[in-house]
Amino acid sequence: MKYPAMRLIVTAAQMQALDRRTIEEAGVPGTMLMERAGAGVVTSLEQQLGPLRGKLITILCGKGNNGGDGFVVARLLHKQRAKVHVFTLAPAADLSRDAARMYRQLIRTAGKAIVKPFSSTSQLQTILSDSDAIIDALLGTGLATPVTGRYAEAIDGINQAQRLTVAVDLPSGIHADTGAVLGRAVKADLTVTFGLPKLGLFQNQGIDHAGRVEIVDIGIPPAYVDAVESRIRLITAPFVRTVVPPRRLSSHKGTFGHAGIIAGSVGKTGAAAMAAQAALRIGAGLVTVAIPASVNDVLEAKLLEVMTIPMPETTARTLSRAALDRLKDFINTRTAVAIGPGLSTHPETVALVQALVRQLDRPSVLDADALNALAGRAALLAECAIPPILTPHPGEMARLVTKSSAQSVNEDRIGTATRFAQAHRCYLVLKGARTVIAGPDGMAAICPTGNPGMATAGTGDVLTGMITGLLAQGVASWEAACAATYVHGLAGDLAAETIGQTSLIARDIIDHIPYALTNIGSA
Numbered sequence: 001m002k003y004p005a006m007r008l009i010v011t012a013a014q015m016q017a018l019d020r021r022t023i024e025e026a027g028v029p030g031t032m033l034m035e036r037a038g039a040g041v042v043t044s045l046e047q048q049l050g051p052l053r054g055k056l057i058t059i060l061c062g063k064g065n066n067g068g069d070g071f072v073v074a075r076l077l078h079k080q081r082a083k084v085h086v087f088t089l090a091p092a093a094d095l096s097r098d099a100a101r102m103y104r105q106l107i108r109t110a111g112k113a114i115v116k117p118f119s120s121t122s123q124l125q126t127i128l129s130d131s132d133a134i135i136d137a138l139l140g141t142g143l144a145t146p147v148t149g150r151y152a153e154a155i156d157g158i159n160q161a162q163r164l165t166v167a168v169d170l171p172s173g174i175h176a177d178t179g180a181v182l183g184r185a186v187k188a189d190l191t192v193t194f195g196l197p198k199l200g201l202f203q204n205q206g207i208d209h210a211g212r213v214e215i216v217d218i219g220i221p222p223a224y225v226d227a228v229e230s231r232i233r234l235i236t237a238p239f240v241r242t243v244v245p246p247r248r249l250s251s252h253k254g255t256f257g258h259a260g261i262i263a264g265s266v267g268k269t270g271a272a273a274m275a276a277q278a279a280l281r282i283g284a285g286l287v288t289v290a291i292p293a294s295v296n297d298v299l300e301a302k303l304l305e306v307m308t309i310p311m312p313e314t315t316a317r318t319l320s321r322a323a324l325d326r327l328k329d330f331i332n333t334r335t336a337v338a339i340g341p342g343l344s345t346h347p348e349t350v351a352l353v354q355a356l357v358r359q360l361d362r363p364s365v366l367d368a369d370a371l372n373a374l375a376g377r378a379a380l381l382a383e384c385a386i387p388p389i390l391t392p393h394p395g396e397m398a399r400l401v402t403k404s405s406a407q408s409v410n411e412d413r414i415g416t417a418t419r420f421a422q423a424h425r426c427y428l429v430l431k432g433a434r435t436v437i438a439g440p441d442g443m444a445a446i447c448p449t450g451n452p453g454m455a456t457a458g459t460g461d462v463l464t465g466m467i468t469g470l471l472a473q474g475v476a477s478w479e480a481a482c483a484a485t486y487v488h489g490l491a492g493d494l495a496a497e498t499i500g501q502t503s504l505i506a507r508d509i510i511d512h513i514p515y516a517l518t519n520i521g522s523a
Ligand SMILES: NC(=O)C1=CN([C@@H]2O[C@H](COP(=O)(O)OP(=O)(O)OC[C@H]3O[C@@H](n4cnc5c(N)ncnc54)[C@H](O)[C@@H]3O)[C@@H](O)[C@H]2O)[C@@H](O)CC1
Pocket: 016, 019, 020, 030, 031, 033, 034, 037, 062, 063, 064, 065, 066, 067, 068, 069, 096, 098, 138, 139, 140, 141, 142, 143, 144, 145, 146, 147, 148, 151, 168, 169, 170, 194, 218
């Protein structure tokens, strides 16, 4: 397998096939998989709530194997002396074979009274709103059609209670592959998913409904996982650890490359400053910014470690066409370059950027106004000697693909990103909640880190600097794009833990890069 330290993301059909193979070929009983799944949920719950003894926990179980997992959770919680209420949506005779086994085991251990048939939401209201946690074991990967009737009522009841909600495998009602809500869906705080993460947890409404996603190993043999044909991966900390270059005793600043940042214009020197600082914080040895001449002093006053080079400018104080030859030299003498943050959309600057892109022969990141310069002209990318990394947000992506909108981009983020990266032989970082990275070989990776506090001015410039900083250290494009995105999101998460999401600003992400790197173990 090509990217061993990333985790495979699977569809429902792929997960079902893996479960089946594990049961039939490896001889692991389905009930054993269920036992491990249930135990995983209880461990996660303990991490959330502390000791479970005396806690009131309500579990809603459907008739399939997802419900079977719920019966296991109920038995294990009962053993820990939690106060457990179980509601089933189906009579015992209708349960799947393994779920029925787990149901019988539960009532043997805890007595018949622990389980009640679900009749209506009103029956549940008080119990749900008094619960310390609600476990949603109604529907998992077996969801086939829109949820209606009693299942829909049970889902509404869970959502109305507004208590800590833990989804078993998938939030009930979320399509395992697309993340679409099928009729109704549980809004969970935490989803404990089994074996491998399901695609729908990272797409569309699946993102908000899943909440935090934890993955529990249920003992699917790694050889079976390796044999699955999926081109979609989840970026992990162990992957990032293998990417960030080690600092040998004998290193010097030249060892870690020289990043060039072509950025800035009047009113937008901050974008250039933040990209440059982020490149240093992720380990680049040297960073130089090429900036319109009249704003050079402003940038110098903002920055200490970063060098700047004033370049010819337009009367609007943006980079001018006259800068072309000097910028080509600038690019040729750097290990990697970023083009775009804060450049403006001045027509002359746009023409300059287009000319630079045509002759780009260094590892590069194209962002912001460089992407605007490529709107409707993505064909120019074919002229780059080394496939560049593009970092659009959905609005920029829509302009790149033309005749599209941010909304339609977001409806199929993985598809849009992989199609573009393959068609234009580039790497693409499609930003937003659960950023998607796509490569020219058709691979896609999803970033699990990051939070809505990062929806604030300048955080994209920071990401651009981070990717460029890794490229400058000699990291290959795919690895640099994936690892920088992960560290960027983790830095945002760590910042949010201390200062909250509302006040978080882009420079907080730069300040937390060191902690993110130590957290991952690559500092
Ligand atoms: N042995 C296995 O295959 C394992 C399965 N596991 C669990 O089993 C789940 C999959 O189990 P199943 O395949 O039994 O499927 P589910 O338990 O997700 O649900 C399928 C059942 O719900 C019904 N159903 C489907 N759509 C419905 C709708 N819209 N409204 C009402 N009922 C609907 C189906 O007729 C079927 O009876 C996984 O998500 C996971 O939680 C885990 O225990 C790990 C091992």
